[in-house]
Amino acid sequence: MPVTSVADRAEARVIFKQLVEINTTDTPQGNVTTATAAMQKRFLDAGFLPEDVHLLGPDPRKQNLVVRFRAAGAPTQKPVLFLCHMDVVQALRSDWSTDPFQFIEKDGYFYGRGTQDMKDSDAALVATFLRLHREGYKPKRDLILALTADEEGGKFNGAEWLVQQHRDLVDAAFVINPDAGGIELENGRPVVAEVEATEKLYADYQVTATNRGGHSSLPRPDNAIYELTAGLNRLAAYTFPFELNEVTRTYFTNLAASEKAETAADIREILATPPDAAAAARLSAEPAFNARLRTTCVATRLNAGHANNALPQTAQAIVNCRILPGHSPEETRQALVSIFADPKLGVAYVSSLGDVKASAPDRKAMVPPAPSQEGFAPLASWTQAIWPGITVTPVMETGASDSIYFAQVGIPNYGYSAIALERDDVRAHGRDERLPVDSYWKSLDFWYSFAKTLGGD
Numbered sequence: 001m002p003v004t005s006v007a008d009r010a011e012a013r014v015i016f017k018q019l020v021e022i023n024t025t026d027t028p029q030g031n032v033t034t035a036t037a038a039m040q041k042r043f044l045d046a047g048f049l050p051e052d053v054h055l056l057g058p059d060p061r062k063q064n065l066v067v068r069f070r071a072a073g074a075p076t077q078k079p080v081l082f083l084c085h086m087d088v089v090q091a092l093r094s095d096w097s098t099d100p101f102q103f104i105e106k107d108g109y110f111y112g113r114g115t116q117d118m119k120d121s122d123a124a125l126v127a128t129f130l131r132l133h134r135e136g137y138k139p140k141r142d143l144i145l146a147l148t149a150d151e152e153g154g155k156f157n158g159a160e161w162l163v164q165q166h167r168d169l170v171d172a173a174f175v176i177n178p179d180a181g182g183i184e185l186e187n188g189r190p191v192v193a194e195v196e197a198t199e200k201l202y203a204d205y206q207v208t209a210t211n212r213g214g215h216s217s218l219p220r221p222d223n224a225i226y227e228l229t230a231g232l233n234r235l236a237a238y239t240f241p242f243e244l245n246e247v248t249r250t251y252f253t254n255l256a257a258s259e260k261a262e263t264a265a266d267i268r269e270i271l272a273t274p275p276d277a278a279a280a281a282r283l284s285a286e287p288a289f290n291a292r293l294r295t296t297c298v299a300t301r302l303n304a305g306h307a308n309n310a311l312p313q314t315a316q317a318i319v320n321c322r323i324l325p326g327h328s329p330e331e332t333r334q335a336l337v338s339i340f341a342d343p344k345l346g347v348a349y350v351s352s353l354g355d356v357k358a359s360a361p362d363r364k365a366m367v368p369p370a371p372s373q374e375g376f377a378p379l380a381s382w383t384q385a386i387w388p389g390i391t392v393t394p395v396m397e398t399g400a401s402d403s404i405y406f407a408q409v410g411i412p413n414y415g416y417s418a419i420a421l422e423r424d425d426v427r428a429h430g431r432d433e434r435l436p437v438d439s440y441w442k443s444l445d446f447w448y449s450f451a452k453t454l455g456g457d
C-alpha cells in the first residue's frame, strides 16, 4: 500500500489551505475564477502544456478549469474524468467558532468552509495530478480533471456548460465525482463505503387552480382552494410504481446481509421474481427505503387567495419530484395530471432558473448499468486496501449532483469521495465544517493508487 510521503502530504495541505481561503461562494465576496486560476497557475508552473490546461466558462467570475493528463502515446481507452465543483455554500463568520474562510488545523481536524464539501477532494485531486506528473507517470489513457463552478447554486453550472458546450474537453468513458459517497465511520470503525452509481432527477411542478372568485358571503361549490387541496389529497394517497435498477438491486442485495432478520426477509422478497408487493409496501414505510424504490412527488409549498373576505381566484402549490433514472420530467408531469384527475388543475414545470413552462423536458437520465469492472472494481479494491474489511456498495443517490449532466448524455458516473467521516459528523453546508486530518491523508493514498490503476500501471 503506497503511503503518501511527508513532502507530498505537505504540498497537498498547502493546496487545501489555499483553496479553503479563497471564497468561492455565489455572493459578491465570492469568486470561483480566483480559485480555478490559482490551480491553473500550479499546473502550468509544474510543466503541464498550455493546450492541456483550459480555463473557460460563460461568466468571468465563474471560470472552470479542465486539465488533461495526456496518455503517453496513442491512448488505449477513452479518458476518465474526475469531476469536482469548486464553489462552496455561504458561511457567516458570526455563525462559526472560527473564520470559515481561514484554514485552521486543531485537535486532529482541518476546519474551514469546504473541508467536507468539497475542497478536500478538489485539493487532493490537484495534488494527485501534480504528483503523478512530477514522478513522470505515463498513463495509457487520458486522465481529465474538471474543477467547476456553481454546483451549489448560481446561474453558471460548470458541469452542465462543459457537457453541452465543450463535450470534447470532458468526454470520457466514465466520470468519478467525489461530491458523493464515501466511507462511513462509527466510533472510528469503518462501516460501509458507499459509491453513488446513479441518482434521481430533481423536478419542480406548479399546480394551479383558478376561479372567477366572488364575495365570501356567497360561497359556491366551485372553489380554487378546495379543487387544489382535493387534487393534493389524491397525490398524498398515491404511490408511484415500485421499480428496481441494477444499482438499487445490488444495493439491497448487500444491505440484506447486514439488516435485522425481518427487514432482510422483506428485502429478499422484493428482489425475487416477481417481487412481493406486500414486502415492498412494508419496506416503504421507511422513507429512506421508499425513496430508493420509486419516484416520489410531494407538495412543498402553498399559496392561495387574496383577501380574507373573498373567494379565492387562484390557489397554487409546488410539488417537488425526485424521478427514478429512466423516466423524464415530462413523463412525471403527465403522471401528475392523471393523479390529480381534474382538468381544472393546471400542472406546469418550473425550471431550475424559476421559469414556468407548460411542458417539462423529455430528457431522461439513463438507467444505470451494473457497476463496471473497469471503474467500480479498482475503486472497491483500493478502498478495501486502505480500510480493510469494509463493504463497498453502489447506491442510488436520492438527492442530486452534477453527475446528472453526464448521465443525461449517457456517460456512466460514480460518486465517491474517498473521505472517511463519522456518521454523526456530517457538516457539509453547516457551521464549523471540518475534516479529520487522517481522512485527508488517506484520501491522498486512495486517489494516487486509484488514478494509477485507471491510467494503467
Ligand SMILES: [Zn+2]
Pocket (backbone or CB within 6 Å): 085, 117, 118, 151, 179
Ligand atoms: Zn458538494
